[in-house]
Amino acid sequence: MIIKDLGTVTGKMLVMGGIYSNLQALNAFLAQPxxxxxxxxxxxxxxxxxxxxxxxxxxxxxxxxxxxxxxAGNCERQIAAGADDCGCGFENAPTCSLLSRGWYAHALDQTTVGLRHWMADLPDWITFIHRDKRYVVVHGGASDISKFVWPTVNDADIRAELALINQEIGRVDCVLASHTGIVMDRTVDGVRWYNSGALGMPAHAGKQTTSYAVIDDDIETHDLVYDAQAAHDAMVAVGLVQGYHDSLLSGYWPSEESLPPELHR
Ligand SMILES: [Fe+2]
Structure with a gap:
């Protein structure tokens, strides 16, 4: 496992979850105040x-x-390895698996050898200290890069993930995680588990806006308004019309079965 330590970071920080190849969302994020x-x-x-x-x-x-x-997320790890699927862990969600054959193949095809080498060298975890709080950045969880720590998960599951982190790097004050694409903010045994949601795909909640976070005195979740229509049209132009293109506009995923029942619409 590759763990990169940034040391002590001062000043405002921004956190974004999955960009998901959404260039319009990434550019809008980088351009906003x-x-x-x-x-x-x-x-x-x-x-x-x-x-x-x-x-x-x-x-x-x-x-x-x-x-x-x-x-690295699971997508970067899989593409770096030249794997034939995204490794997201949705094996029990047939719609999601079916849809991934379209977008994953497209992403794999677009990724140059140089980018694959860069992805292979990305850290699994990052640690840093900000305003006297120690952070670790993980993708899904500590037990698995593709672990789904949904907002509905019970404290015991989070406690198990925190124990693994503690075992590997010692105590942290905050975990920044993603993979689910849904905002989450929970504190268990004094440790905050925070997920900013995805930058490149709205949560399954009927809104076009996506989200990111600002870390300053506290961690705040912010909405990102961007040109979802342009992102949708870019998907259509390259033949990615299996369902996620509509999600950018409707704010609902085509693969609801992959979500816990409490998060279904
Ligand atoms: Fe992921």
Whole structure:
């Protein structure tokens, strides 16, 4: 496992979850006022730079070339390995598996050899200290890069993940995780488990806006308004019309079965 330590970071930081190959969302995020006075090395991506949308290559090149700090998501790990599926852990969700054959193949096809090498070298976890609090950034969970820590999970499951983190790197005050694409903010035994949601796909809640987080005195979730129609049209133009293109506009996923029942519409 690759763990990268950033040391002590001062000043405002931004956190984005899965970009999911959504170049329109990434560009809008980088252009909005919250990002104006934040250097790229204060922007954290929690993995899955590439996934459902049209522009895997451009998104990965942006993150790499701007020097945004990122861990690998399951998508980066699978693409770096040349695997034939996204490794997301939705084996029991046939619609999701079926849909992934479309977008994953597209993302794999767009990713250059250089990007695959870059993805292979990305850390699994990142640690840093900010305002005297120790953070760790993981993708899904500590037990598995594709662990789904949904907002509905019970405290015992989070406690088990925290125990693994503690075993590996010692106590932290906050875990920044992603993979589910849904905002979550829970504190268990004094440790905060926070998920900013995805930047590149709205949560399964009927809204087009996506989300990111600002870390300053506290962690705040912010909505991102961007040109979802353009992102949708870019997907259509490259033949990604299996369902997630409509999700950008409707705010509902085509793979509801992959969600816990409490999160169904
Ligand atoms: Fe993921």
């Amino acid at each position: 919250d990002a104006h006075d934040v250097a790229a090395d204060h922007i954290i991506c929690t993995g899955d730079i590439v996934a459902y949308c049209a522009d895997a290559r451009a998104c990965a090149e942006h993150v790499r070339d701007l020097g945004i700090v990122t861990i």
